[in-house]
Amino acid sequence: MQLAGTAEPAGLLPARQQMALSLGWHIVLACFGVAFPAMIFVMHLRGIRREDPVALGLARRWAKVSAVLFAIGAVSGTVLSFEMGLLWPGLMGTYGDVLGLPFAFEGLAFFLEAIFLGIYLYGWGRMPAKRHVLMVLPMAITGIVGAYCVVAVNAWMNVPTGFRLVGGEVTDVQPWAVLFNQHAFLQFAHMWVGAYMVAGFSVAGVYAAGMLRGRRDAHHRLGFMVPFVFASIAAVTQPFVGHVLGFGLDERQPAKLAAFELAETTESPSPLRLGGVVVDGEVVGAIDIPVLGSLIAMNSLDDPVPGLDTIPEEDRPPVNITHLAFQTMVGVGTLLAAGVTWFWVQRWRGRDLLTKRWFLRAAAAAGPLAVIALEAGWVATEVGRQPWVVYGVMRTPDAVGDYTSALWWLLGISALIYAGMTAAAVIVLRSMARRWRSGETDLPSPYAPETVDSSS
Amino acid sequence: MSLEVAVAAAMFAGVIAYAVLGGADFGSGFFDLTAGSSRRGAELRTLVDHSIGPVWEANHVWLIYVLVIWWTGFPESFAATMSTLVVPLLLALLGIVLRGASFAFRKYSATLRQARLFGVIFAVSSVITPFFLGTVAGAIASGRVPMEEDGDRWSSWLNPTSLFGGAIAVGTCAFLAGVFLAADAHRSRRSRLAEDLRARSLGVGLVTGALVFAALVPISMDAPVLADGLAGRAAPLVVMAGLAGVATLVLVWRRRYSMARWPAVVAVASVVSGWGVAQYPWLLVDHVTIRAAAGASATLQGLLVAVGFAVVLVLPPLIYLLRLTQTEEWTRH
Numbered sequence: 159m160q161l162a163g164t165a166e167p168a169g170l171l172p173a174r175q176q177m178a179l180s181l182g183w184h185i186v187l188a189c190f191g192v193a194f195p196a197m198i199f200v201m202h203l204r205g206i207r208r209e210d211p212v213a214l215g216l217a218r219r220w221a222k223v224s225a226v227l228f229a230i231g232a233v234s235g236t237v238l239s240f241e242m243g244l245l246w247p248g249l250m251g252t253y254g255d256v257l258g259l260p261f262a263f264e265g266l267a268f269f270l271e272a273i274f275l276g277i278y279l280y281g282w283g284r285m286p287a288k289r290h291v292l293m294v295l296p297m298a299i300t301g302i303v304g305a306y307c308v309v310a311v312n313a314w315m316n317v318p319t320g321f322r323l324v325g326g327e328v329t330d331v332q333p334w335a336v337l338f339n340q341h342a343f344l345q346f347a348h349m350w351v352g353a354y355m356v357a358g359f360s361v362a363g364v365y366a367a368g369m370l371r372g373r374r375d376a377h378h379r380l381g382f383m384v385p386f387v388f389a390s391i392a393a394v395t396q397p398f399v400g401h402v403l404g405f406g407l408d409e410r411q412p413a414k415l416a417a418f419e420l421a422e423t424t425e426s427p428s429p430l431r432l433g434g435v436v437v438d439g440e441v442v443g444a445i446d447i448p449v450l451g452s453l454i455a456m457n458s459l460d461d462p463v464p465g466l467d468t469i470p471e472e473d474r475p476p477v478n479i480t481h482l483a484f485q486t487m488v489g490v491g492t493l494l495a496a497g498v499t500w501f502w503v504q505r506w507r508g509r510d511l512l513t514k515r516w517f518l519r520a521a522a523a524a525g526p527l528a529v530i531a532l533e534a535g536w537v538a539t540e541v542g543r544q545p546w547v548v549y550g551v552m553r554t555p556d557a558v559g560d561y562t563s564a565l566w567w568l569l570g571i572s573a574l575i576y577a578g579m580t581a582a583a584v585i586v587l588r589s590m591a592r593r594w595r596s597g598e599t600d601l602p603s604p605y606a607p608e609t610v611d612s613s614s
Numbered sequence: 615m616s617l618e619v620a621v622a623a624a625m626f627a628g629v630i631a632y633a634v635l636g637g638a639d640f641g642s643g644f645f646d647l648t649a650g651s652s653r654r655g656a657e658l659r660t661l662v663d664h665s666i667g668p669v670w671e672a673n674h675v676w677l678i679y680v681l682v683i684w685w686t687g688f689p690e691s692f693a694a695t696m697s698t699l700v701v702p703l704l705l706a707l708l709g710i711v712l713r714g715a716s717f718a719f720r721k722y723s724a725t726l727r728q729a730r731l732f733g734v735i736f737a738v739s740s741v742i743t744p745f746f747l748g749t750v751a752g753a754i755a756s757g758r759v760p761m762e763e764d765g766d767r768w769s770s771w772l773n774p775t776s777l778f779g780g781a782i783a784v785g786t787c788a789f790l791a792g793v794f795l796a797a798d799a800h801r802s803r804r805s806r807l808a809e810d811l812r813a814r815s816l817g818v819g820l821v822t823g824a825l826v827f828a829a830l831v832p833i834s835m836d837a838p839v840l841a842d843g844l845a846g847r848a849a850p851l852v853v854m855a856g857l858a859g860v861a862t863l864v865l866v867w868r869r870r871y872s873m874a875r876w877p878a879v880v881a882v883a884s885v886v887s888g889w890g891v892a893q894y895p896w897l898l899v900d901h902v903t904i905r906a907a908a909g910a911s912a913t914l915q916g917l918l919v920a921v922g923f924a925v926v927l928v929l930p931p932l933i934y935l936l937r938l939t940q941t942e943e944w945t946r947h
Contacts, residue, residue: 225722226718226722228671232714233710233711233713236678237707240703240707244696244703244704247694251689251692251694254690255689258689258909259920262683264682265678269928272672276671279667284943284944328910333686333912333916334912560697589725590724592724603720603723604726604729605726
């Protein structure tokens, strides 16, 4: 997947894979951190306002689930903080004071999130109900701030600003220009809406799966509906946000756009190229829809998508991965938007698709699908920016630390640890669900004095 | 105070907060590890769960706070430290990940077997994490982290100052945790547990105190800059650490656990700030000063704005949370 394999540092590829693994794992949990609190808030508020025990029960369970998810989210986020320096000292040493300020504000957001998480989780039954429910709200807001700040740094990597290079030295640093860079808001909107899709579809999917097994009580219907409403709004919004985000990409990052569209050469008007790969400079296996490429990417009937042939060879990204990842994201996103639209149109016409097994199966699959779209989107934008870590300014090989191929060992060990954590989280969450179904509510730890004494 | 020093001070305040608040959480792992069989240790492990459950994530964020200020305010020294000390930092990171994850997993384990597995991982990683972070402090303080090229990836942290730094970190964490857990046990009227913790806290306190002062000998040979600072500018803090440590032991001995928490915090904060004050004005001893390591001034100003936000927005709810956990209502299991 590397184009220029000659003078590349031995640690580059394992470092990139290490970052991909740890970011790709964390981003799923980050989605829950951003979007789950708002769903818990709505559920909890409904429980209090309508004195609805079903809603209160759901909110309480979701809070416990979020305790597990946020814990592994917090530690996997810490991994990224370390890896910024451990893997990319070239980037951090040179540009740390340019890109750092958004991280400082993200840190504040994370601080508040962790504090209110502690208050909310342990506040059940220990605080007045009305004050207690308000403790979730700061988490929903810090999720927005935190996501904005982190994505602002990524947007800066795509469209660097807020500094000048004079004779190779970074000068005239303007950290606020980085925090509020032009590109940050749209990219944030794309990620934020995506987070609601991932968390909403995933949580709703759990209850869809329950309904498939015949559990069609009020608990399952409400547990499905609240996150599904969030996910639906996000899913129908996302295609527009994504499309607007793409405006001007031909000028910002022409190589990335060419790779997205698999435009090997500049064609006027450009076709929309579905699937396909480039082999030896030729496009193979793609389905071309005439004109549509120009229309979607350039908002024009005849403006061509600038082809890869206009990009110097050493500046081209790995084109096939970028193209397929981009289209996976768009394809899955379109499918999800169409699916929820169908559901709500049918409901408006008085037909409840929740009685249909095929719909419940699709709803259960929507969570994993949203995760696939999320991962594919990150792969597309990150691989599509290569060979640059900061577009047009610093190449990824110049950012990586001085490591030998021994770094592959770190990747192997990390993969094992992440696999272990994933398995443990699944086992624990499933066992929680099992105990809840059997009527337990408090889930005492099995090593509590009372439990240990009664079981032995 | 210059801009650079103000940012460094804000960063070091984070180091102290992490050492005290995060330290007490890590230290709980020491008592969890040594609590004995499932039956004998059940009461203590439940207490540990309850004591650190609401706060550990918030306390953990101090580490993020420190890292972010470091790489934003003093980027090249951050990159240099990360490159040279990759081994202990990765091991500390492993500990941080396993500690947090297994703590959450243990709490909601369905079976005793699962809880035992996660419990062992939680407890062991709680002990090793401060050790490796301590070796990092020792490496910086003994001048083993150069700026231009990478330092030795092994001897930089496998040396007398680092090893004592690691051991002191483990000790101070356990010392804090012992006092706090004893106070929690006492407040929830578990007198047998409080007695047990009292005896062990006294032991841990004596060992840690001895370790801190014994370390002055190898430090004087291995880390002359740090030794000079400890004997000079930081001497009042060394004395303060000793006095507060003794006061803690006396109060624990007299079963005044709640009051003992304060001198315990002062003692540990003094040890940590003694290190910081002693190596001032170096950021990486012998290699770069705070002033020389600083990044762009506009960024340093921005960081101070962020720190101002932290004081106004983060501290009040943090204090609210910490106070809640120390109330009668929250101590109830």
